[in-house]
Amino acid sequence: MKNERNNIPQLRPTIENLSQAIFTVNRHAKTAPNPKFLYQLKHDAIKKMIRDGKAKKTGLHFSNNPRNSQQQSDVLVVCGDYTFHIPPTKQDFEQLPHLGKLDQSVRNPRASISLTNAKKLLSSYTGLKEAPEASTSDRTRKYVKPVFKKLGERYP
Secondary structure, three states: OHHHHHOOOOOOOOHHHHHHHHHHHHHHHOOOOOOHHHHHHHHHHHHHHHHHOOOEEEEEEEOOOOOOOOOOEEEEEEEOOEEEEEOOOHHHHHHOOEOOOOOOOOOOOOOOOOHHHHHHHHHHHHOOOOOOOOOHHHHOOOOOOOOOOOOOOOOO
């Protein structure tokens, strides 16, 4: 059974496969300890799909989780049967209609692609590579003894 799993054919970058891969990466990024690469992969893949005509920006939605403001908008992008949100540009505010509040009843279909295969497909599609994590031994600092000064003395 292990041999069967290792011989999975390379996924082709069709609209459906790319959409499922973005959905899988986005779902895992929400709970990942370091989601930066996954969100960058999603963003780059969606941007490339828009350039290639495989995805289309349809409008703006109010964000459910605005950052530092009362209100924030996200761009709604349709890729096959899936919809995603990406940060807007200034041109998006001028060119796209505002669709108001996000409709909670609309859901993306389930994706049947693993995170590993999704990352491979999107990396090959976008050309973005994941930087290897620094080993834990490199991150640990050497202990430095604290320096105590007498009351009133200044640190150099």
